[in-house]
Amino acid sequence: MSISHAPPDPVSDIPGISKSDDSAEPVEGPGAATRSAEPEPVPASEPELVPIVPASTRRARVPRWLRRTSGPLALLALWQVLSSTGTLSADILASPGTIAGVGRDLLADGSLTSAMGVSLQRVAVGMLLGTLVGTSLALVAGLFRVGEDLVDASVQMLRTVPFVGLIPLFIIWFGIGEAPKVAIITLGVSFPLYLNVYAGIRGVDSQLIEAGESLGLSRWGLVRHVILPGALPGAMTGLRYSLGIAWLALVFAEQINADSGIGFLMVQARDFLRTDVIVVCLIVYAFLGLIADFIVRTLERLLLQWRPTFTGR
Amino acid sequence: MATDVHRPVTTASPTTQAASAVRVEGLTRAFDGRAVIDRLDLDVRPGEFVALLGRSGCGKSTLLRILAGLDRDIEGTVLVPRRKAVAFQAPRLMPWKRVWRNVLLGLPGSPERGLAERALEEVGLKHRTNAWPKTLSGGEAQRASLARALVREPDLLLLDEPFGALDALTRIKAQRLVDELWQRRGCAVLLVTHDVEEAVLLADRVLVMDAGVIAYETEIDLDRPRGISDPRFGELRAELLRRLGVDADDGSAETAAAA
Numbered sequence: 001m002s003i004s005h006a007p008p009d010p011v012s013d014i015p016g017i018s019k020s021d022d023s024a025e026p027v028e029g030p031g032a033a034t035r036s037a038e039p040e041p042v043p044a045s046e047p048e049l050v051p052i053v054p055a056s057t058r059r060a061r062v063p064r065w066l067r068r069t070s071g072p073l074a075l076l077a078l079w080q081v082l083s084s085t086g087t088l089s090a091d092i093l094a095s096p097g098t099i100a101g102v103g104r105d106l107l108a109d110g111s112l113t114s115a116m117g118v119s120l121q122r123v124a125v126g127m128l129l130g131t132l133v134g135t136s137l138a139l140v141a142g143l144f145r146v147g148e149d150l151v152d153a154s155v156q157m158l159r160t161v162p163f164v165g166l167i168p169l170f171i172i173w174f175g176i177g178e179a180p181k182v183a184i185i186t187l188g189v190s191f192p193l194y195l196n197v198y199a200g201i202r203g204v205d206s207q208l209i210e211a212g213e214s215l216g217l218s219r220w221g222l223v224r225h226v227i228l229p230g231a232l233p234g235a236m237t238g239l240r241y242s243l244g245i246a247w248l249a250l251v252f253a254e255q256i257n258a259d260s261g262i263g264f265l266m267v268q269a270r271d272f273l274r275t276d277v278i279v280v281c282l283i284v285y286a287f288l289g290l291i292a293d294f295i296v297r298t299l300e301r302l303l304l305q306w307r308p309t310f311t312g313r
Numbered sequence: 314m315a316t317d318v319h320r321p322v323t324t325a326s327p328t329t330q331a332a333s334a335v336r337v338e339g340l341t342r343a344f345d346g347r348a349v350i351d352r353l354d355l356d357v358r359p360g361e362f363v364a365l366l367g368r369s370g371c372g373k374s375t376l377l378r379i380l381a382g383l384d385r386d387i388e389g390t391v392l393v394p395r396r397k398a399v400a401f402q403a404p405r406l407m408p409w410k411r412v413w414r415n416v417l418l419g420l421p422g423s424p425e426r427g428l429a430e431r432a433l434e435e436v437g438l439k440h441r442t443n444a445w446p447k448t449l450s451g452g453e454a455q456r457a458s459l460a461r462a463l464v465r466e467p468d469l470l471l472l473d474e475p476f477g478a479l480d481a482l483t484r485i486k487a488q489r490l491v492d493e494l495w496q497r498r499g500c501a502v503l504l505v506t507h508d509v510e511e512a513v514l515l516a517d518r519v520l521v522m523d524a525g526v527i528a529y530e531t532e533i534d535l536d537r538p539r540g541i542s543d544p545r546f547g548e549l550r551a552e553l554l555r556r557l558g559v560d561a562d563d564g565s566a567e568t569a570a571a572a
Contacts, residue, residue: 211405214381214398215419215461225418229409306409308447 094276102276103283111265116284119254119261122178123246123288126185130242133186134193135235141194142201142231143223152198159191164252171257181253188249192241200234201227233307236300243292247285333392334359334469334501335380340389341525342375349375351525352389359468362495362502364512367522368557373505376522377473380503394501397469398462402477404454406446406461413442416461432464433457436490452483456490463494470495472504476511488515492538509553513546514539521556529556 076096082088083095090098106112137155140147163184170180204227212226254263262281269277335357342350349372357363367373378384379391381399406415413429420428426442433439436456446454455475462470472491476484492515495502506512512519513533521529531552535545554560 207401207403207405208407210383211399211401212407212419214383215465216421217419221419225410226407229407232409306445306447308408 090275091273092275094279099276099279099283102274103280106265106277106280112280112284115260115262115265116288119250119263120288122181122253122261123185123250125178126182126249127189127242127246129182129186130189130246131193131239134190134238134242135197137190138194138197138201142198143227155191155194159195163187163191163249167252167256176257181250181258184253185246185249188245189242192245193235193238196234196238196241197231200231200238203234204230233304236296236304239299240293240296243296244289247289247292251285332359333357334361334394335503336390336392337380338390340376340379340387340391342372342379342384342387348525350379350387353526355520355527357469357501357503359501360499362504362515362517364504364506364516364519365522366506366509366512366519366553366557369507371522372525373522374473377471377503377505380469381471394468396465396467397471398465398467399471399473400455400458400462400475402474404446404449404458406449406454406457408446410446411442412438412444412446412449412457415446415457416464418461420464428464429460432460435463435494436460452479452487455479455483455487459487459490459494463498466498467500470498470500470502472502472506474506475504477507484511491515509550509557510541513549513553514541519549519553521553529553 079088079093080096083090083093083097088095094102103112137151141151141155142148166187167180167184170183174180174183208226208230209222212222217225250261251263254261255267258264258267262284266278266281269275269281333356335355337353337355340350340353340355341348353376355376365373365376375384377399379387380393381397382393383399406412407418410418413426413433416429416432417424417426430439430442433442436459438453438456438460441449441453441457446457449457455478459475475491476487479487488511491502491504495515504512504515513535516533518530518532520527523529531549533549535543535549539546541547541550
C-alpha cells in the first residue's frame with residue numbers, strides 16, 4: 001500500500017517527469033511572489049493549474065421554464081416563416097396565424113370544448129380503470145409467488161398482442177358507444193403500469209425488507225412501509241408510459257365509429273379537407289399530453305423527493 | 314425450530330443455571346448440506362456485553378441473523394428475548410422515510426414523534442430528526458440506525474459489524490457511544506466484529522467462532538474505561554489474534570491455530 005504513496009525518485013531517468021517537487025520548490029520560492037501575470041515558461045516539474053469554476057457562475061441565467069418553452073417557440077417561428085414565404089402552401093399546412101383563428105372560432109362555437117370534454121372523460125375513465133387493473137395485477141404478481149405463477153405468464157403473453165388490432169373485436173363485443181373506446185384505453189394503459197409496478201416491487205432492496213422484518217413489521221406493514229414506497233419510482237415510470245399510450249389509444253378509438261370527441265372532429269375535417277382544423281386538434285392533443293406530463297412531474301416531485309438519484313446538471 | 318419467545322428462567326430451575334438473555338443449544342444451520350453452524354451452544358447473561366469474533370465466513374453473521382429471527386431454517390433450541398433489536402453493517406434506513414419515521418418504524422400502535430426525538434437525542438442526532446436519509450453522513454446514518462434499535466428498548470441488542478463501514482475517527486466515537494448506551498440501558502449486547510481491539514475494548518466476554526462452534530472464549534476483566542496502552546490489553550489481543558490464526562508477532566496466518 002505505502003509504495004504507491006512514496007515520493008518520486010529524484011534521479012528518475014524518465015524524461016519529462018523529472019525531479020521531485022521538494023527539491024524544486026526552495027529554488028523557485030522567492031521568485032513566486034514577484035512573478036507577474038505574464039506567462040513565464042513553467043518548469044516541467046510544476047503542473048499547470050486550472051481553476052475550478054464554482055457551479056453558481058456556470059449556471060445559466062435563463063430561468064428553466066423559459067428554456068423549456070424556447071424549443072416549441074422556435075419551431076412555431078420556423079413554421080410561420082415557412083408559411084409566410086410561401087414555401088409551405090396553405091393546402092398542405094395552414095399558417096400558425098390561420099390556425100390560431102380557426103382555434104378561436106372552434107372554441108367560440110363550443111364544438112372544440114365539447115369535443116375536449118368528451119375525449120378527456122374517455123381518457124380519465126380509461127386511465128382510472130387501467131390503473132386499477134394494471135396495479136392490482138402487478139400487486140398480486142409482485143407480492144405473492146403464487147400470483148406470479150398465475151398472472152405473469154398470461155399478462156406477458158397478452159401484452160404482445162397489439163391492442164389497436166382489438167378495436168374491431170371490441171366494436172363487435174361492446175357496440176359503438178363509449179364502452180369500446182374506454183376498453184381500448186384501459187387495455188393500453190394496463191400493460192405498462194403492470195410491467196413497471198411489478199418490476200418496481202421485485203426491485204425493492206432485500207436488505208431493507210430484512211431490516212423491516214427485524215423491526216417487527218407485520219406482512220402488511222412490510223408491504224405498506226417498505227415494498228410499496230420502494231416500488232413507487234417504477235410506478236411513476238409506468239404512469240408516464242400509460243398516459244402516453246392513453247392518448248394514442250384515444251386517437252385510434254375516436255377515429256373509428258365515433259360521433260363525438262377530438263378524433264371525430266379530425267375525421268370530419270379530413271372529409272372537408274380542412275387541414276387547419278386537423279392541426280388545431282393535433283395541437284389540442286399535444287397540450288393535453290403536456291398537461292398530463294406536468295401532473296406526473298408534480299407527483300414525482302412530491303412523492304419521490306427522498307430519492308438520492310442523479311437529477312441532471 | 315426456533316422458539317421466538319423468551320423462556321423465563323424461574324427460581325425452580327437449577328441454581329447453577331442463572332437467567333440468560335440468550336440460550337442456544339445444539340444449534341445447526343446448514344447451507345446445501347454444509348453445516349455452517351454445527352451443534353453450537355451459547356449462553357448470554359442479561360446485561361452482558363459479548364463480542365463474537367471469527368474469520369470471514371465462519372458463520373458468525375449467520376448466528377446473529379438466527380438470533381434476530383431472520384433465518385429460521387435451523388435445527389436446535391434458540392431462546393431469545395421477545396424484545397430484541399438489530400443494527401446492521403449498512404444502516405438500512407428506508408430512504409423514503411424521514412429519520413424520525415425510520416426510528417419509529419415497526420413500533421406497535423402509533424407512537425408520537427417525541428419518542429423518536431428522545432432516541433435520536435441519545436445518539437446525538439436530534440438536529441437531524443426531520444432529515445431525509447440521503448442527506449446523512451455515514452456516521453450519522455449509523456447513529457440513526459442505532460437510535461432505531463434503541464427506541465425498541467431491547468433486552469438484547471444485536472450488532473452486526475456496525476462500525477465496519479465507518480472511517481477510523483468516526484468508528485472510535487461510535488464505539489464510545491455504544492459503550493455509553495450499553496452502560497445506561499443495561500441490555501445484553503452481542504457484537505459481531507472482525508476487529509479484535511474493538512472486541513477487547515467493549516466486551517465482557519469475547520467468543521471466537523470456528524468450524525461452526527464457539528472454539529474459544531475469554532472473559533475480559535479489565536477495568537472500564539479501557540485503554541489499549543494497558544499491557545494486559547495487549548496480551549488479550551495477542552492471544553485472540555493467535556486463536557484467530559494470526560500470529561501477532563509476524564502477522565503470518567496459521568490455519569490450525571483456532572482449532
